[in-house]
Amino acid sequence: MTSMNRMDRRRFAAKLATGLAAATLAPHAARAAAACRPEALGTARVLPVKTDGGLFVGRKSYPGTLPLGPREVVLTFDDGPLPGPTDHVLAALRQECVRATFFLVGRMAHSAPALARKILAEGHTVGHHSMTHPMTLAQLPAERARADIEAGFSAVDHALYGSYSGTPRTPFFRFPGFGDSEELNRGLAARGIGIFGCDFWISDWNDMTPEAQLALALRRLDRTGSGIILMHDTRPQTAAMLPAFLRELKHRDFKVVHMQPA
Ligand SMILES: [Zn+2]
The missing domain is CATH 1.20.5 (Single alpha-helices involved in coiled-coils or other helix-helix interfaces)
Incomplete structure (x- = not known):
């Protein structure tokens, strides 16, 4: 040599x-x-979601939803990040090896940027949910509504990436309280930002025990059969019941699909 x-x-x-x-x-x-533990629920597949020209999904608000098969569900969490409950939600998802989508509120991400980055670092998709969460954006003057949405994009992208380009890095938006309007929808669609409703929710804005929350979530899951599930990572009762809920998804042969920008 x-x-x-x-x-x-x-x-x-x-x-x-x-x-x-x-x-x-x-x-x-x-x-x-x-x-991943062999007995973990796991993420069954990744669904790339195109938003060019706009996208409106979730049958609670719109005619169509994501192309999901029977017993396929997309887990979504709104209103965080909130230190405590969001950490518990992340731990439950990690334990079962599943990926979800979090629609963050700008001012929450601004207050807890490290937690926002932790969500991203654990492989979840991070979308947007306005800056201050006005319950009906559509009832605000259009200029104020647009400014709140825009400030949310900027705050979340700054927390996650340290900068905002003028277009959200992940072009996924959910209206607070699903309070959209034709005008706001048109503006977002023109920018290639997808609007996400949901196919069912678990009503976790109502106070109840984790046991009652779990039972309600499972009833809605069985009735709906597939689709986008709306939960709130800010709600302790949801964080508390999530480990059992994910185990039940596995026992009932549901599959978790992780949506990502195409
Ligand atoms: Zn919300």
Whole structure:
């Protein structure tokens, strides 16, 4: 073996080590997948969602929904991040190896940027839910409504990525209280921002015990059969019942689909 060959081998080894280090550090997805317990629920598939020209999904508000098969569900959580309940929700999702979508409120992300980044780092999709969560954006003067939505995009992207380009990095939006309007919808659609309603909710804005919340969520799940589920990661009763709910999804042979921007 020549000295040149030894040099090449050393270079190759160094390169390999760098590559391995990068592979170990970079994809949170790979790390999470490696840590999945065999009995975990797991994410069945990723659904790339195109929003060019607009998208309106969720049968509670719109005629259509995502292309999901029977017993396929998309988990969504609104109104966070809130230290405490959101951490518990993340732990439950991690334990069962499932990915969800969080629609963050701008001022909440501004108050808890590290928690917003933790949601992203754990592989979840992070969408938008306005800046101050006005219950009916459609009843505000259009200019104020647009400004609140825009401030939300900016606050969430700043928390997550340190900057805002003028277009949200993940073009997914959910109206607070599903209070949309033709005019606001048109404006968002023209910017390629998808609007997400839901196919069923678990009414977790009403106070109830985690046991009652679990029973209600399972009844709605069985009745609806598939679709986008709306929950709130800010609600302690939801965080408390989530581990049992995810185990029940597995027992009842439901599949979790993770939506991502196409
Ligand atoms: Zn909300």
